[in-house]
Amino acid sequence: xxxxxxxxxxxxxxxxxxxxxxxxxxxxxxxxxxxxxxxxxxxxxxxxxxxxxxxxxxxxxxxxxxxxxxxxxxxxxxxxxxxxxxxxxxxxxxxxxxxxxxxxxxxxxxx
Amino acid sequence: xxxxxxxxxxxxxxxxxxxxxxxxxxxxxxxxxxxxxxxxxxxxxxxxxxxxxxxxxxxxxxxxxxxxxxxxxxxxxxxxxxxxxxxxxxxxxxxxxxxxxxxxxxxxxxxxxx
Numbered sequence: 001x002x003x004x005x006x007x008x009x010x011x012x013x014x015x016x017x018x019x020x021x022x023x024x025x026x027x028x029x030x031x032x033x034x035x036x037x038x039x040x041x042x043x044x045x046x047x048x049x050x051x052x053x054x055x056x057x058x059x060x061x062x063x064x065x066x067x068x069x070x071x072x073x074x075x076x077x078x079x080x081x082x083x084x085x086x087x088x089x090x091x092x093x094x095x096x097x098x099x100x101x102x103x104x105x106x107x108x109x110x111x
Numbered sequence: 112x113x114x115x116x117x118x119x120x121x122x123x124x125x126x127x128x129x130x131x132x133x134x135x136x137x138x139x140x141x142x143x144x145x146x147x148x149x150x151x152x153x154x155x156x157x158x159x160x161x162x163x164x165x166x167x168x169x170x171x172x173x174x175x176x177x178x179x180x181x182x183x184x185x186x187x188x189x190x191x192x193x194x195x196x197x198x199x200x201x202x203x204x205x206x207x208x209x210x211x212x213x214x215x216x217x218x219x220x221x222x223x224x225x
Contacts, residue, residue: 032211043115043201043216044154051211089154093210098156098167 003027004092006102015111019077023090023102028071030092030100035064035075038087038104047088048075080109114138117202117217124192125225131188132220134202140215142166142208143185145177146201148219154201160185161208189222197224 159167
């Protein structure tokens with residue numbers, strides 16, 4: 001049973017445009033969400049996070065939006081750069097229970 | 112300087128063998144983890160250690176035995192390897208036990224069982 005779903009396996013965006021990566025979850029008890037980015041042959045690196053008490057968190061070109069009623073979060077990258085091409089994982093946690101990861105979305109930013 | 116390093120990067124071995132993967136972090140973190148990324152690409156927690164003490168064991172077969180000699184190291188020993196153990200294994204670390212703390216990952220060990 002996938003509690004965290006990233007329904008788009010891949011996404012292509014032109015350089016300079018906005019990239020929007022989506023994540024849906026089923027468990028309304030999740031209280032913290034994180035995005036990780038992964039390049040080939042490397043481990044995931046932490047990108048940005050959001051607590052369930054907020055609906056938006058911004059860090060430079062990266063913004064995460066949380067819609068609790070829809071159990072949906074999204075990661076916006078503006079403007080997209082070729083170096084953003086990677087697999088993006090959404091992860092969620094409840095208190096002291098382990099992170100649950102989605103399957104990832106492969107973003108390709110085309111120059 | 113590599114923050115979380117794991118060795119080897121690749122491991123190819125036969126069914127039934129015993130193998131170990133080593134992990135070291137130089138970030139001064141007190142919590143370390145092992146994750147498995149299977150063929151479906153899900154990253155799943157296997158173990159979590161805090162200050163050398165086992166905190167989480169997510170119903171992993173007892174053929175998998177983690178060992179933490181000190182809080183900078185968390186090694187994973189696997190006995191009697193099976194075909195289903197083929198996966199990429201990631202080590203990670205964080206400061207504190209909270210799952211909201213960003214985790215720093217190693218580059219993974221790709222284990223292939225022949």
